Amino acid sequence: METTSNHPLLQPLHVGDLILSSRVIMSPMTRGRAKNGKNIPTAQAAVYYAQRASAGLIITEGTWINPESVGFANVPGIFSEEQKEGWKIITKAVHEQGGLIFLQLGHFGALAHPDYLNGELPIGPSNIKVNEIVFSPTGPKPSVIPREMSKGDITRTLNDFKLAAQNAKDAGFDGLEIHAQGKSLISQFLSDAINKRNDEYGGSIEGKSRFLFEVLDQVISVWGSKRVSVRLNPFLSYSGASGEPEDMLPTYEYVIRKLNDYDIAFLHVIDRAEQGTSEQELQNRMIYQKVSTWYSGHIVANGGLTLEKANELISEGLVSMASFGTKYIANPDLIYRFENNIELNEGDPSTYYMGDDAGYIDYPSISPVLN
Numbered sequence: 078m079e080t081t082s083n084h085p086l087l088q089p090l091h092v093g094d095l096i097l098s099s100r101v102i103m104s105p106m107t108r109g110r111a112k113n114g115k116n117i118p119t120a121q122a123a124v125y126y127a128q129r130a131s132a133g134l135i136i137t138e139g140t141w142i143n144p145e146s147v148g149f150a151n152v153p154g155i156f157s158e159e160q161k162e163g164w165k166i167i168t169k170a171v172h173e174q175g176g177l178i179f180l181q182l183g184h185f186g187a188l189a190h191p192d193y194l195n196g197e198l199p200i201g202p203s204n205i206k207v208n209e210i211v212f213s214p215t216g217p218k219p220s221v222i223p224r225e226m227s228k229g230d231i232t233r234t235l236n237d238f239k240l241a242a243q244n245a246k247d248a249g250f251d252g253l254e255i256h257a258q259g260k261s262l263i264s265q266f267l268s269d270a271i272n273k274r275n276d277e278y279g280g281s282i283e284g285k286s287r288f289l290f291e292v293l294d295q296v297i298s299v300w301g302s303k304r305v306s307v308r309l310n311p312f313l314s315y316s317g318a319s320g321e322p323e324d325m326l327p328t329y330e331y332v333i334r335k336l337n338d339y340d341i342a343f344l345h346v347i348d349r350a351e352q353g354t355s356e357q358e359l360q361n362r363m364i365y366q367k368v369s370t371w372y373s374g375h376i377v378a379n380g381g382l383t384l385e386k387a388n389e390l391i392s393e394g395l396v397s398m399a400s401f402g403t404k405y406i407a408n409p410d411l412i413y414r415f416e417n418n419i420e421l422n423e424g425d426p427s428t429y430y431m432g433d434d435a436g437y438i439d440y441p442s443i444s445p446v447l448n
């Protein structure tokens with residue numbers, strides 16, 4: 078989409094071999110609508126994503142790489158033929174509207190649940206429980222103590238990442254994002270509190286980050302590096318045995334510096350997404366100042382951003398792009414609203430993670446392109 082706006086956020090950008098029409102990214106968001114018992118993305122999802130195709134780039138909801146990775150109800154996968162066929166309809170719908178779409182690959186590791194696994198334990202870096210509530214098929218349940226992954230489990234999981242990456246390619250995606258934030262298997266490996274392994278996948282920071290880089294190698298072997306992105310939250314913290322949150326910044330600094338060795342599309346960084354978004358809290362956020370000294374490629378900022386804040390971060394040279402989550406749920410025509418300074422719709426949190434078409438594909442759009 079051509080834009081006459083002067084907003085830095087709305088200028089086009091070369092990302093690898095792609096040209097994004099703006100620096101506005103739609104954040105990956107689980108919407109829990111794949112209610113067919115087979116984790117197949119639906120026709121409604123094609124409508125939902127096509128409605129948002131004016132974004133510079135869409136990143137899909139976190140999508141399971143194999144049956145063992147499932148840790149949330151009604152979320153699509155990319156490991157079966159039927160799932161792949163479902164995604165083909167979605168990528169086609171987005172491309173027909175002139176959009177670009179990356180698939181986010183996810184695995185919940187220790188936060189999968191026996192109810193999704195025929196009663197089997199989920200797998201994790203160590204047999205240490207991640208204290209969270211899991212959204213099982215029959216409602217919220219406490220997480221369980223996982224089974225520690227053997228070397229064979231690690232090899233098998235890496236191979237499943239590769240197969241999922243190939244399926245995504247076959248389904249017509251423009252690229253991939255590796256979900257290494259939130260309490261995913263990859264961030265469980267990075268954690269000092271959760272990863273107590275004493276083999277080469279644990280111990281030092283280098284050991285704890287080995288799994289992430291091996292996943293990256295697998296997906297790059299299918300896609301090449303320029304179509305792959307990694308999503309991290311440097312403030313993510315699991316509670317240790319003492320209940321005290323861990324300080325993971327040194328680990329994330331190591332990981333982010335090492336990502337310079339891979340010529341990936343972009344690094345997607347969440348800045349304390351779970352915290353408040355008052356003016357003061359937004360001002361307190363400093364992570365991009367650190368990350369921009371650690372990493373020389375494209376950085377996508379995320380977390381409570383506004384048009385103004387995103388413009389500022391880009392003008393200051395701290396990031397190249399910005400992603401919007403909740404604003405995209407409620408505003409399919411976010412770009413048009415930003416361009417024309419039009420008030421944003423408010424989203425309804427009760428339909429964020431579950432429901433049907435309401436709160437999913439019925440948010441009003443005033444963009445002439447989408448009407």
Ligand SMILES: Cc1cc2nc3c(=O)[nH]c(=O)nc-3n(C[C@H](O)[C@H](O)[C@H](O)COP(=O)(O)O)c2cc1C
Pocket residue numbers: 104105106107108137138139181256258259308347350379380381382400401402403404429430
């Ligand atoms: C309903 C919902 C589902 C989400 N699902 C995912 C997900 O699947 N993968 C992911 O990396 N982040 C997920 N997130 C986090 C968002 O991508 C984003 O980081 C967060 O909403 C903060 O951005 P915002 O302030 O612009 O909404 C989700 C957030 C919401 C609200």
